[in-house]
Amino acid sequence: DAGVIQSPRHEVTEMGQEVTLRCKPISGHNSLFWYRQTMMRGLELLIYFNNNVPIDDSGMPEDRFSAKMPNASFSTLKIQPSEPRDSAVYFCASTQGAETQYFGPGTRLLVL
């Protein structure tokens, strides 16, 4: 089992640029979560998908953030335009039903 796969692992970009983070959940898992981790705010849930449908996006910070899940094996989190305060580690996690969430290695984003 490959686990949750995220790409890129590191991203450095300039303010105003579009950033796209990618996630491949564990095969067979029907729920996917995007989290953001910062020193100041800890781990925050951004959005939750179930069967490819966004169920809870109350954690998405603002309209600059958007997430999609076009199929069961792929999700994207996009930031447009990016700002320095978006610098963080972004994690994707997946699970089957109400079982334990399994996390990917994260994408470390730095916006200059």
Added chain:
Amino acid sequence: GEDVEQSLFLSVREGDSSVINCTYTDSSSTYLYWYKQEPGAGLQLLTYIFSNMDMKQDQRLTVLLNKKDKHLSLRIADTQTGDSAIYFCAEGVSGGYNKLIFGAGTRLAVHP
């Protein structure tokens, strides 16, 4: 609202036991979790406990749950340098899906 609190730092000597404490607020939480995060890595599930249990043991790990006081602890026996990491407590809250609320994490430092 839901909140999870844990101390930020713990230092122990190699071979001693470590005890990491956590308090949570949602009395309806079904599961409570401990995750481990090593530098530059994602969150790894260590163990979890169902809310109707008061203790769970898994090799060197012992989880104690005091539901009355909403207190959770993780004991690591014979702590090794490889146990140095950040440990996150999380509660699974109700609301249609198993949403996790994480604490800020306890950084465990193991010294010789």
